Amino acid sequence: MRVVGLGPGPARWLTPEAAEALDAATDLVGYGPYVDRVPARPGLTRHATDNRVEIDRARHALELASAGRSVAVVSGGDPGVFAMAAALFEAVEAGPAVWRALDIEVHPGISAMQAAAARLGAPLGHDFCAISLSDNLKPWELVLRRLTAAATGDFVIALYNPASKARPDRIFQAFDHLRTLKDPATPVAFARAVGRPDERIRIAALGSADPGLADMATLVMIGSSETRLIDRPGRDPWIYTPRQAGGAR
Template sequence: MNGKLYVIGLGPGSDKQITPQALDAIAASTHFYGYKPYVSRLKLRADQVAVASDNREELARAKDALDRAATGTTVAIVSGGDPGVFAMAAAVCEAIEEGVDQWRDVDLEIIPGVTAMLAVAARMGAPLGHDFCAVNLSDNLKPWDVIETRLVAAASAGFVIALYNPISKSRQWQLGRAFDAVSAVLPPETPVIFGRAAGRNDEAMGVQLLCDAKAEDADMATCVIIGSAATRIVERGDKPALVYSPRSVRSHS
């Protein structure tokens, strides 16, 4: 009765961007845990049970799912994008480390997915075409000064920076502060991409210059990509401009 726990990445939102591996895992599972907007994307059969959660924290959700799996059930936790990028896979590992022995015996299988920064980058050109990093801008689980130090270190070293969770109802000032921090080390004309809901019906993509970047143009569904000093904008007349980071480091970088 070891049970099975899938941790599944649903991709950025379009059914066309979910892998067959993820669909197979969904078909094999009977109980589904996850943040409500992700669980509601599933087309479940009558014999499958959704346990959507709004307010419960990720660790509690991971523990609930492990408890259920340990009874011999096949359980799925679903995340948007990739479950290993600021999502449920780390919470599950943390729960297993801290939890009862039976949870270590659960057959754990993590199914990767297309994470938001890749989907946004693909819509805009190739902003992640050179060395890049991903930073969770939420300061719920880490102090703000750590975030700011990382942003400045990454920008100074020439990394493109993808920001996840840039803003929320309770975190309004962080993105503006992030722009201020990297402005100290990046040129004012550095491209900043606001990639909202890539692949979904309400997708909205745009690029601004760092000196003019408006934090209020981001929302919870936005992945913000701050270019490096080498990132370029290529105008194409009536087609959307391309934003890309060259593969070569030139002498001025």
């Protein structure tokens, strides 16, 4: 079976390997909107599920694969980054021994932070962290500990899952916390749905940014102390983080 990264959305970011895996599958398993990205065709059964049941979805995919089906588990972005691959291996670990004998191939994809970075300039040009603000699978205290560590280490920070309908306030709490640790002039970007028709980019400074700009489709990028803006005529500035750091210039 194959765990396939669809990338952020547009076909121009879908790797040939992922495209081939979708073509070869007899069964697609995934969250509805991702399954919907793959065109229907004869011989392809589509198993679309609700977003909240990742582990059940993983088990279902493993059962289909054990029964001899050619299964593609689809994921937005990179399945290895806050997506289906970890859920799948959780299911394997807890499941019957035969699942460990399956061929499971993970096909990487362009993740949201990469699409955002490409659009913004080069904010991930130097050491960075990726943190999910979702706290339905970890205590909020751990999120705060990681934000503290990311600020202490002066990493660029890419925040995934900054807000959800159930927890719209998490990104506000994260900004409140980071404002106690970082320079208010630190560049921040809200990169929403990059590469899709409803793409929207907003650039601000940490001290005055409105965290309410982040929704479920937004990747929030927060600079290190070295991250800077390059103004340009008539357009948003570029944001980049130099390769040099800590006075080594």
